[in-house]
Amino acid sequence: GENVGLHLPTLSVQEGDNSIINCAYSNSASDYFIWYKQESGKGPQFIIDIRSNMDKRQGQRVTVLLNKTVKHLSLQIAATQPGDSAVYFCAENTEMNRDDKIIFGKGTRLHILP
Amino acid sequence: SAVISQKPSRDICQRGTSLTIQCQVDSQVTMMFWYRQQPGQSLTLIATANQGSEATYESGFVIDKFPISRPNLTFSTLTVSNMSPEDSSIYLCSVEPGGSYGYTFGSGTRLTVV
Numbered sequence: 001g002e003n004v005g006l007h008l009p010t011l012s013v014q015e016g017d018n019s020i021i022n023c024a025y026s027n028s029a030s031d032y033f034i035w036y037k038q039e040s041g042k043g044p045q046f047i048i049d050i051r052s053n054m055d056k057r058q059g060q061r062v063t064v065l066l067n068k069t070v071k072h073l074s075l076q077i078a079a080t081q082p083g084d085s086a087v088y089f090c091a092e093n094t095e096m097n098r099d100d101k102i103i104f105g106k107g108t109r110l111h112i113l114p
Numbered sequence: 115s116a117v118i119s120q121k122p123s124r125d126i127c128q129r130g131t132s133l134t135i136q137c138q139v140d141s142q143v144t145m146m147f148w149y150r151q152q153p154g155q156s157l158t159l160i161a162t163a164n165q166g167s168e169a170t171y172e173s174g175f176v177i178d179k180f181p182i183s184r185p186n187l188t189f190s191t192l193t194v195s196n197m198s199p200e201d202s203s204i205y206l207c208s209v210e211p212g213g214s215y216g217y218t219f220g221s222g223t224r225l226t227v228v
Contacts, residue, residue: 034217036216042221042222043206043219043221043222044206044219045219046218049216091216100145101147101159102159102208102216102217103159104156105156107155107156
């Protein structure tokens with residue numbers, strides 16, 4: 001492997017159960033949030049996004065919840081599968097000096113138990 | 115979403131030398147971003163590269179160490195100069211392709227400095 005997620009917190013979930021990965025973001029002015037999945041040896045892959053005018057968005061097997069009051073984001077994965085094993089990052093879109101940029105959170109490693 | 119080709123995919127370099135990483139996108143994009151991911155950690159933004167202007171560097175990153183070129187709307191390079199073992203990381207480029215796909219990432223360049 002490429003040591004992705006070696007020093008990151010780990011969430012262990014039984015296969016078939018639901019997973020909830022949490023993230024705290026830093027900038028109350030951020031208006032766009034993204035969840036990424038990073039498998040070993042690969043770049044981050046887009047999972048789902050949400051804009052600040054929403055508090056929930058659903059995709060295929062995934063749901064993102066946004067709580068702007070406490071600057072908290074969560075990713076729910078339904079019926080977790082072995083292929084869901086990866087490191088998950090939340091990211092916020094922040095405008096600084098008139099430039100949009102994506103700032104990543106610390107990440108969580110999801111480990112699927114057989 | 116955009117497809118990014120990043121070269122080289124990995125390299126082992128001697129300290130004191132420089133390496134130039136290339137990022138090619140299959141469509142025209144305004145903004146390109148360069149990130150560093152140190153072993154087992156999250157992604158840190160190095161700089162934002164817009165075509166026709168100088169790159170904007172984040173705190174802790176300077177142009178002399180990480181010069182960036184952006185000659186057109188589909189291509190950018192990042193050079194890691196005068197390398198030391200502390201520069202051993204994964205370097206990733208990213209673009210904002212538009213639409214609801216978040217920001218797209220290349221597969222990264224895994225750099226080891228010995």
